[in-house]
Amino acid sequence: MSWGRWYFAVQAVAGAAWWAAVFTVPAVRTATLGSVQPILVALADVPLFVVASALAAAGVRAAAVVATVWTAVVMAALAVWATVTTEAGVGVLVMIGATVGSVLALALVLLGRIPTEWVTSGPLRFRTADPDAGRRRHVLGTTLQIVVFWGLFLGVFPLAIAFAEHRWQLHPPLPGPVTVVSVVTGVVVLVAASVLGILSAAAMSTQGAGTPLPSAMPNRLVVAGPYRSVRNPMALAGIAQGVAVGLLLTSWTVVVYALAGSIVWNCIVRPLEEDDLEHRFGDDFRRYAAQVRCWVPRWPIPASAPADAISPPRR
Incomplete structure (x- = not known):
């Protein structure tokens, strides 16, 4: 039995156990x-979640689709209910996890794999920037990307998550000293990570003839600046920034959001990106990857580290 079917089997058992506990x-x-009448929910949830998951585990693909769609619908409805009433916050978290798991399991059932390449399709498809655009245009594009992405992923999304955490009654009361330490630590980490992110973006746009955006990637392999010490300084900076914002907001859910993003990036985006770099730059990238680690910076930079130069792409 495939991993997807095993997941649905576990979900069926867990769903039945949960209803027994309810x-x-x-x-x-x-x-x-919360105050929702459990009988009314059970009339729909038992056949569409518990039974459908059991049938999916038995190999009925249509049941896997039904269970996944129903799980997402319940998650959305429960999130609205919790936001309006401040009830059932724990239930929302459970259903978010169930929805993510069901979607991944459905992909395994229908496709036999998780199609990670979809992440870099459409507007996020890997493409190199126009090499004739000029450094000024690349710097401007990079600056615009920083404003947009930082505004969304470090501003709008964390504030929405922190609001939900409070509204769903999931925010634990913290002693005053703990709050102060959290905020101060958040400020220090956010400033340091932002500096690292800006320096990395500057190296990529000024020396790589491109931008950090997948649809306008650098034309040259960047091994200068922070890239001499670690292969993914922008990703490292982004994760640290997300955690720092969580500390500033004293929000554990924002910290989890940042760490979950790091898992997605490391397990899905990074392999695709490194395959693309190896395809375009060949031995230059392989030598660079052998000398510079992915996540843990090397400091001080060893004498054998790549020089502050740009290797041309393989033609």
């Missing part, structure tokens, strides 16, 4: 459903 343990019912 009707027998008041604390579980309150934490996951």
Whole structure:
């Protein structure tokens, strides 16, 4: 039996156990459903979630689709309910996890794999920037990307997540000293990570003839600046920035959001990006990858590290 079917089997058992707890343990019912009448939900959820997951585990593909769609619908409805009423916040978290798991399991059931290449399709498809655009245009494009992406991923999304955490009654009360330490640490980490991100973006746009955006990637392999010490300084900076914003907001869910993003980037985006770099730059990238680590910076920079030069792409 495939991993996808195994997941649906576990989900069916977990769903049945949860419904048993809902009707027998008041604390579980309150934490996951709030004041919603469990019988009304069970009439739809048992056949569409529990039974459908069991059928998916048995190999019925249509049931896997039904279970996944229903899980997403329940997650969305419960999130709206929790935001309006401040109830059932724990239930929302559970359903978010179930939705992510169901989607991945559905891909395994229908396709036999998780199509990670879809992440870099459409507007995010790997393409090199126009080499004749000029350094000024690349710097301007990089600056615009920083403003947009930092505004979204370090501003809008974390604020929305922190709001939901408070609204769903998931924010634990913190002693004053803990809050102060969290905020101060967040400021220090955010400043340091932002400097690293800016220096990395500057090296890429001024020396790589491109931008950090996948649809306008550098035309030359950048091994200067922070890239001499670590292969992915911008990703490292972005993750640290996300954690720092979580500390500033004293929000554990924002910290989890940043760490989850790091897992997605490391497991899905990074392999695709490095395959593309190896395809375009060949031995130059392989030598660079052998000398410079992916996540842990080397400091001080060893004498054998790549020089502050740009290797031309393989033609």
